[in-house]
Amino acid sequence: MNPAPASAALALGDDALLLSHRLGEWAGHAPVLEEELALANIALDLLGQARVLLSLVGDEDELAYLREERAFRNLQLVEQPRGDFAHTIARQLYFSSYQRLLYEELAQGDTAIAELASKAVKEVDYHRDHAEHWTLRLGDGTAESHQRMQQALDALWRYTGEAFEPIEGLTVNWATLRARWTDRITTVLRQATLTVPSGPQSGSWAAGGGRQGVQTEPFGRMLAEMQHLHRSHPGATW
Amino acid sequence: MTTMAPDAGTQDDVAYEAQFNAAVTAEERIEPRDWMPDAYRASLVRQIAQHAHSEIIGMQPEANWITRAPSLRRKAILMAKVQDEAGHGLYLYSAAETLGTSRDELLDRLHSGRQKYSSIFNYPTLTWADVGAIGWLVDGAAITNQVPLCRCSYGPYARAMVRICKEESFHQRQGYELLLALSQGTEAQHAMAQDAVNRWWWPSLMMFGPPDDESAHSAQSMAWRIKRHSNDELRQRFVDICVPQADSLGLTLPDPDLTWDEERGHYAFGPIDWDEFREVLRGNGPCNEQRINQRRTAHEEGAWVREAATAYATKQAERSRHGYRAPHDPQQGDTQEEDIA
Numbered sequence: 001m002n003p004a005p006a007s008a009a010l011a012l013g014d015d016a017l018l019l020s021h022r023l024g025e026w027a028g029h030a031p032v033l034e035e036e037l038a039l040a041n042i043a044l045d046l047l048g049q050a051r052v053l054l055s056l057v058g059d060e061d062e063l064a065y066l067r068e069e070r071a072f073r074n075l076q077l078v079e080q081p082r083g084d085f086a087h088t089i090a091r092q093l094y095f096s097s098y099q100r101l102l103y104e105e106l107a108q109g110d111t112a113i114a115e116l117a118s119k120a121v122k123e124v125d126y127h128r129d130h131a132e133h134w135t136l137r138l139g140d141g142t143a144e145s146h147q148r149m150q151q152a153l154d155a156l157w158r159y160t161g162e163a164f165e166p167i168e169g170l171t172v173n174w175a176t177l178r179a180r181w182t183d184r185i186t187t188v189l190r191q192a193t194l195t196v197p198s199g200p201q202s203g204s205w206a207a208g209g210g211r212q213g214v215q216t217e218p219f220g221r222m223l224a225e226m227q228h229l230h231r232s233h234p235g236a237t238w
Numbered sequence: 239m240t241t242m243a244p245d246a247g248t249q250d251d252v253a254y255e256a257q258f259n260a261a262v263t264a265e266e267r268i269e270p271r272d273w274m275p276d277a278y279r280a281s282l283v284r285q286i287a288q289h290a291h292s293e294i295i296g297m298q299p300e301a302n303w304i305t306r307a308p309s310l311r312r313k314a315i316l317m318a319k320v321q322d323e324a325g326h327g328l329y330l331y332s333a334a335e336t337l338g339t340s341r342d343e344l345l346d347r348l349h350s351g352r353q354k355y356s357s358i359f360n361y362p363t364l365t366w367a368d369v370g371a372i373g374w375l376v377d378g379a380a381i382t383n384q385v386p387l388c389r390c391s392y393g394p395y396a397r398a399m400v401r402i403c404k405e406e407s408f409h410q411r412q413g414y415e416l417l418l419a420l421s422q423g424t425e426a427q428h429a430m431a432q433d434a435v436n437r438w439w440w441p442s443l444m445m446f447g448p449p450d451d452e453s454a455h456s457a458q459s460m461a462w463r464i465k466r467h468s469n470d471e472l473r474q475r476f477v478d479i480c481v482p483q484a485d486s487l488g489l490t491l492p493d494p495d496l497t498w499d500e501e502r503g504h505y506a507f508g509p510i511d512w513d514e515f516r517e518v519l520r521g522n523g524p525c526n527e528q529r530i531n532q533r534r535t536a537h538e539e540g541a542w543v544r545e546a547a548t549a550y551a552t553k554q555a556e557r558s559r560h561g562y563r564a565p566h567d568p569q570q571g572d573t574q575e576e577d578i579a
Contacts, residue, residue: 024305032543033324085540141545
């Protein structure tokens with residue numbers, strides 16, 4: 001097996017790490033007990049993926065807890081505040097649809113990332129299923145849920161384009177990936193009586209710098225909370 | 239037990255009660271469709287509901303540390319633990335439903351203050367070490383209380399408890415292991431662990447409830463085998479287990495009167511501050527208001543989500559009645575990927 005390209009492991013690992021963190025914020029706040037279980041489950045899967053991926057690059061805790069804001073390589077999508085349940089579901093729909101297609105392709109490779117991707121793709125399949133079910137329920141549920149879901153989809157749309165920018169070290173047909181993602185999202189949203197957002201998906205004035213280490217404002221605050229205790233006790237083991 | 243409940247009170251309740259009592263005494267399990275006295279049903283609902291509420295309120299003090307867990311390994315363990323508690327809540331609300339009381343109704347009783355949860359969760363988690371202290375002491379006390387309930391007379395409750403106790407014992411070990419790492423770590427970490435144990439020790443002893451001579455429901459519950467040991471017996475058992483464990487941890491327990499009583503073969507311990515217990519029970523603990531407010535807020539803010547799920551299910555049922563099947567119906571399995579690919 002070939003060594004995994006560090007830049008790619010870092011980008012994918014950071015995506016999983018930070019989305020897991022945001023999902024972890026739901027603990028004790030979910031709308032129904034079943035969702036306490038489901039969201040925690042997805043958060044745990046992602047954290048597991050993050051730990052494998054970061055360990056391909058270095059020490060998982062050093063990477064998670066001791067890097068500064070500009071050294072992270074995640075998509076801006078995953079760091080956005082959790083918002084209401086519709087925002088969380090819209091994000092999960094966008095992200096897990098992307099991750100599912102990407103991992104399926106990466107699983108064909110011969111690096112350590114391929115090994116992780118082939119295991120994780122089964123988990124991600126469930127994540128996407130969960131997000132699609134809820135998209136249908138919220139979109140085709142009540143007038144209020146429809147409106148909230150549409151609002152969330154629109155608000156997060158601008159963070160989706162970045163996902164299809166090539167990641168250094170990965171051989172992926174990004175244009176095909178984007179087309180498949182768009183098809184899938186379009187089908188689900190139509191089914192849910194929702195509208196595919198029409199705004200820009202990225203742009204220097206909008207979003208799209210996460211992979212280069214340019215994050216959004218909520219990121220620093222999130223990192224402060226995540227890293228505070230670890231950084232307060234330099235060299236300690238936990 | 240297999241005696242079916244009578245359809246409409248035409249049967250002789252006295253005969254049923256005798257049969258019920260005989261089954262309980264013979265350590266047989268009572269199942270949901272068996273005849274049971276109304277008071278037995280009501281007691282069980284109260285006890286199971288309080289336990290279920292404790293599980294879901296108990297998520298809060300620990301979830302408080304998920305986003306600040308100091309290593310990814312600890313973060314994964316803590317998330318899994320809080321998730322387990324939600325799962326325990328689910329089993330227990332389901333067990334209560336077998337007695338004819340819905341989850342919605344029980345949640346309503348919790349939110350309106352008509353039903354209680356364990357007072358221990360009205361104490362705050364101030365530092366990371368509190369996560370360890372909760373695992374070691376609070377889950378330890380819970381196991382001491384709950385293991386006997388695996389033999390409780392009501393079948394669904396007893397079976398739920400078997401599974402819950404297995405998971406709780408894992409939680410207790412993780413708490414102990416977390417505290418051990420701190421105790422053997424830096425000076426600051428050790429101090430953090432000791433401080434947490436100092437704050438959680440006495441409230442943990444209160445988890446067993448008031449002394450036997452003041453316990454309101456004990457005698458009948460013991461006769462019905464929905465409680466198997468007295469509060470004081472269980473409290474003593476817990477103290478006896480903890481003292482040597484504290485030693486191994488390299489931590490002390492905050493009780494100058496804690497000594498081995500050769501004659502009784504147990505550890506003697508100092509007086510418990512029952513005034514504090516009653517105050518917290520009355521709603522005046524450090525976090526009573528915060529805990530119930532968070533619960534209510536989560537429930538109220540989630541109302542539109544639950545309404546959407548219900549509305550969608552109704553629409554789907556309507557559609558299937560009219561022979562319409564959605565082109566992408568998640569219930570029918572996921573074939574869309576192939577369609578797109």
